[in-house]
Amino acid sequence: xxxxxxxxxxxxxxSKSPFIHAEFARxxxxxxxxxxxxxxxxxxxxxxxxxxxEGGKGLNVTLPFKLEAFQIANERGPRAQxxxxxxxxxxxxxxxxxxxxxxxxxxxxxxxxLGFSIEGRDVLLMGAGGAAQGAVGPLLEAQPARLxxxxxxxxxxxxxxxxxxxxxxxxxxxxxxxGYRELAGQQFQIVINSTxxxxxxxxxxxxxxxxxxxxxxxxxxxxxxxxPFLELALAQGARQLADGIGMLVEQAAQSFLxxxxxxxxxxxxxxxxxxx
Ligand code: NDP
Numbered sequence: 001x002x003x004x005x006x007x008x009x010x011x012x013x014x015s016k017s018p019f020i021h022a023e024f025a026r027x028x029x030x031x032x033x034x035x036x037x038x039x040x041x042x043x044x045x046x047x048x049x050x051x052x053x054e055g056g057k058g059l060n061v062t063l064p065f066k067l068e069a070f071q072i073a074n075e076r077g078p079r080a081q082x083x084x085x086x087x088x089x090x091x092x093x094x095x096x097x098x099x100x101x102x103x104x105x106x107x108x109x110x111x112x113x114l115g116f117s118i119e120g121r122d123v124l125l126m127g128a129g130g131a132a133q134g135a136v137g138p139l140l141e142a143q144p145a146r147l148x149x150x151x152x153x154x155x156x157x158x159x160x161x162x163x164x165x166x167x168x169x170x171x172x173x174x175x176x177x178x179g180y181r182e183l184a185g186q187q188f189q190i191v192i193n194s195t196x197x198x199x200x201x202x203x204x205x206x207x208x209x210x211x212x213x214x215x216x217x218x219x220x221x222x223x224x225x226x227x228p229f230l231e232l233a234l235a236q237g238a239r240q241l242a243d244g245i246g247m248l249v250e251q252a253a254q255s256f257l258x259x260x261x262x263x264x265x266x267x268x269x270x271x272x273x274x275x276x
Pocket of ligand 1: 063102126127128129130131132151152153156194195196197198199202203204205220221222244245247248249251
């Protein structure tokens with residue numbers, strides 16, 4: 001019988017996940033279908049229960065349900081545990097396994113696809129929302145010289161950094177929280193924008209000089225072409241610019257691995273989405 005998977009969110013019509021997973025299934029010869037589920041804002045649990053009852057095998061979870069997905073999982077992977085958020089659910093008998101593949105997707109894109117090693121680099125992560133929560137653990141695993149989390153609401157960045165001080169064996173001595181203004185005089189080789197500012201065509205108030213010569217500027221936002229963040233990075237001397245398409249495809253590949261035990265090739269799918 002063909003196995004069923006889906007992406008669940010609200011809104012979800014824009015999601016590229018059905019295209020990505022159909023490509024992965026074709027490429028790996030896996031017998032599955034992948035749908036979209038629009039869950040009512042108050043109806044996430046019921047929609048998941050319904051999908052399981054119909055024999056569904058797994059879900060990708062997107063805004064605004066990643067926290068609720070964490071809560072309904074009765075087994076969790078280490079990255080879900082670190083992030084306190086789940087973007088991948090796998091159903092097996094009574095087990096609801098939850099994992100977070102967003103950060104692994106980000107790190108794979110930066111290191112493998114873009115060829116930028118994180119080890120020993122100074123990394124700035126802008127934003128402290130859901131996407132940043134998933135990114136901090138895998139970024140620390142890649143052993144940067146330091147990781148600064150900067151956020152408009154400083155308190156949120158501090159709480160996020162604090163959470164990782166207690167996380168499993170991660171190197172956290174180099175992890176700090178900051179406001180944007182306090183970054184003046186500091187330089188980073190990798191600057192990642194995980195804020196949703198690009199959605200409104202704006203950019204957090206970064207001081208001049210934050211982008212080191214030869215730096216990578218990475219905007220998790222995708223589908224918008226040049227964002228104000230990427231424009232700013234270019235004007236301030238960043239060498240390489242990237243949007244979040246690669247991360248999106250890499251996190252999907254990691255979910256596919258969690259469900260099917262095989263990791264698909266991502267390059268062609270990334271290229272197809274970039275060309276669309
Ligand atoms: P959240 O709503 O959880 O967090 C939003 C963050 O953006 C907060 O830190 C918020 O700061 C900050 N922010 C919003 N507007 C501004 C502004 N004008 N100036 C400064 N800071 C601002 O969103 P997510 O973390 O879930 O998503 C963030 C982005 O990442 C989205 O664009 C999303 O599309 C993208 N994303 C991409 C993925 C991919 O695979 N490529 C995966 C997941 C997300 P404050 O705390 O002060 O409000």
